[in-house]
Amino acid sequence: MPASTEASMTMGAVSAVPDLDSRMAPGGPGYRRMSFALFLAGVATFALLYSTQALLPLISGDFGVAASDASWTVAAATGALALFVLPMSALSERYGRRTVMTGSLAVAVMVGLLVPLAPSLPVLVALRALQGAALAGLPASATAYLAEEVRPKALVTAIGLFVAGNSVGGMSGRVITGWVAQEWGWRVALGVIGAIAVGCAVAFRLLLPAPKHFVAGSLKPRVLVRTVREHLSNPLMCRLYAIGALFMTVFGGVYTVIGYRLTEAPFDLPQGVVGSIFLVYLVGTVSASTAGRLVGRLGRRGALYAAGATTAAGLVLSLADSLVLVLLGLVLITGGFFAGHACASSAVSKTATEGRAQASALYQSAYYIGSSVGSTVGALAFHAGGWAGTVGVGLLAVLGVVTITVLGTRAARAQQRLLAA
Template identity: 80%
Template structure:
């Protein structure tokens, strides 16, 4: 019998056998391992990326630098990530998501162990930029991995868990560095984060299931340029990229400057207590992981309106010079940001049908450009006008989110009218 005849075929007149979706679903094989692996990758990414943010007053004091100069230890890392995330996504298309994420984490944690020995502020900023460039291989590759390996119905929840890992990493990194720095200085603090990230990286590599649906793409610049052009020509994707950048401007500005505000009168808090303030990141863990249910109830635009309104309320509340109200304001800002980020990033993965890694990379690039800009502009505004200046910058960014969402709603209604005409 010829080899071709050995293939299973559908008998004439019989109903076709439906194809079985082998992608992971909650409760299914590999889903828990995958969720934990990417959760730990998210922890390591944010812990490393923002390891100096809670320590900026100490960095300023050690090097005799201003707040805006020290803020470049954060902006340099996030800016480099934004610059390298697209090239890294192209490498992931060729060599695989898991391979690139593993290599990126390996380089980032190695640099993390060198950061404590930086002799000058310039060297520290340079090392942090290298670290940010290495971490660029994580975000876009992770969301592309999820889009390929997880059932569409579970995608928002899975991405929400990855984002929740980001929030836990950001929180734990800042709390640990705050208390360690209070006793032994900022250098020991960032070194401690580096050691923790090593553990996360090893566990990630051991836990993440082998991809089953990855198909290698091309590294040719022309193919990459065409994919980028196609994504940027999509009005919905452009709006989502802008929303991610604007949300992150608020978040980056607030958390870069909050340490300076809380060390000054009328609060005058010690470094350990300031680090513990970042426990509010737990709120972000919850809001990110429940983003799927929020979209199910309110729709994507409704969820974005709610996230923007929550962030605005938090910014306004933080203006009151009473510590409990400032903390409540940070809770609202954090909840609004992580919900908005989870909704926007999952919408990008759902919208892009081809070149998902590039689509996710463009979102991440916009997102971290927003972080870098927010960190720098927030510090400049604080230097010029105090906390009110940083809040003013944040309110303008949220106004941009709301405006873009309104324009998106109008565009969607216009498309529906054309479709029914």
């Protein structure tokens, strides 16, 4: 990056290199509070963001719409998050990570209390889009906060714990809504999730330690544009962004459609049982939190290959008309996805020596664009070709992950040969 005062101001939050001994590390002061606070933020984010996903069959029935129409209650939220994550990351550079995360959660939970009152599908979709835009302040700000406040060797583990919170939020939100909706309807179920998110938001603000290494940056548009352009001109960063988007395309498609498949023949499961299927998110909690060890053993690219292969195996297994095999397939899909996501997102934070908030924001934007594409295209594929159509979309996305990782491996070897010469 050009050595200018303006550029320095922009990335002051990360270019000012702190004393590594003063950063948080496992077992050190504040680390547990920080981890639990961001874990709760992850719980609230995913519980709210995907709160309608397990309820789509009920929403379809209530409003008399097809799966592809109801899926917009998910796609609108994730799409709005993708659009607003970069501007919100710029605000976090100026006003602080904790401030932006707190404000984002506050707005999102307030909207969450209004969502159950939506009188029509268009109003519901609009409220969900507003909720997604509010939640945009969480993902990039959280990873930037961790990159600044946690020692580098502990970064993958710390981000893995935040991602684990995502998985717990996604799981609990779907399980709770499934059983509550079975007894009292989808509106009451969404109200319960909103109330839980309020509690998470309050605890998050009380627990998260004040940042010690943040330095306010500039909000000048040309500085932001320059930083974004530099990240997008980095081939490694672009590969990581594409990998995040493709993994989320698989995940978004599978979990948007799975409720329809399991409530139809040959399974004919009740809504509460379908909601409980999302307990497999616990696998994601484990795989995300252990991603650091996986990278340590296999390297980043090896871990991505393993995650892709695991996800593909799960997709193929899920084609069976056996509930046991479908569940096993979901376990593999979930484990592979969360491991790949934790690996790619932590690699972005480690690769970006400047502009970490923007680097993380671009990753999150690509990631949630993948979610929107996956939920919409997956639903359309299900409408056109049944579950096999959704699986086909997922396998194409996994093939994209493997192809990009192969290209990255070749690029790394070529660079090593140049250095050796």
